[in-house]
Amino acid sequence: QVHVVESGGGFVQPGASLSLSCKIPITDFDLTRMAWFRQIPGKQRELVATIATGGQTTYGTFVEDRFDIFRDNNKKTLTLRMNTLRAEDTGLYFCNTVDANVPWGQGTQVTVSS
Numbered sequence: 001q002v003h004v005v006e007s008g009g010g011f012v013q014p015g016a017s018l019s020l021s022c023k024i025p026i027t028d029f030d031l032t033r034m035a036w037f038r039q040i041p042g043k044q045r046e047l048v049a050t051i052a053t054g055g056q057t058t059y060g061t062f063v064e065d066r067f068d069i070f071r072d073n074n075k076k077t078l079t080l081r082m083n084t085l086r087a088e089d090t091g092l093y094f095c096n097t098v099d100a101n102v103p104w105g106q107g108t109q110v111t112v113s114s
Helices: none
Strands: 005-007 010-012 019-021 036-041 046-049 057-060 066-072 077-084 092-099 108-112
Touching: 005 092, 019 092, 019 108, 036 077, 046 066, 046 077, 057 066, 077 092
Parallel strands: 010 108
Antiparallel strands: 005 019, 019 077, 036 046, 036 092, 046 057, 066 077, 092 108
């Protein structure tokens, strides 16, 4: 059973930055397109960012150039660097393959509030 572990969330003020990390210990990590998702209260889980095996990235329209996604194939980790956080970014953040092929982890909570 694959156990995904996310970390790095916290309680921050609007405008602050956070860096989220996760490990997805699958054997073909380096061949798999990866993603960060988030669950905002009252909404369905949504895609935040993806990163392909070659490093190409895509972002949700709400990101507006504030976030960056990275991958380390050797460590099988993903990073989501988030800048200029807004109250509407508050939610539970998860990582997974872009097709959500592995069991979901518990996520890491991001709360943005003044």
